[in-house]
């Protein structure tokens with residue numbers, strides 16, 4: 001799948017976003033090492049803290065379907081700025097794709113890409129939990 005195809009899948013996924021509180025609809029399309037693509041959207045909650053971002057929505061779908069190795073994710077929102085994943089999503093994604101590529105789109109269709117380890121330097125990982 002090309003970058004543009006993955007970005008288009010993210011844009012389409014944003015149509016399903018449930019964002020009555022922020023009105024900021026986000027879509028994500030996650031490509032795994034097995035070639036499968038999982039999409040997600042943000043799902044807000046009246047408690048606000050119960051809100052799930054589009055990236056983790058896509059990631060949870062991948063994990064629950066048995067795809068644990070993330071290769072690339074595209075993030076799309078109707079924004080004049082490139083939408084980059086929040087801190088919690090960076091930490092979540094790192095667990096399953098420390099070197100994955102993150103494509104960040106903006107509403108005019110342009111995008112920029114980063115390697116996840118650049119977006120979350122000096123990350124906490126499970127290997128640190130050894131005595």
Ligand code: THU
Nearest residue numbers: 022024026042053054084085086
């Ligand atoms: N949001 C995402 O889904 N992904 C991001 O990368 C940034 C933020 C959502 C969470 C919330 O529903 C809304 O955008 C405003 O923060």
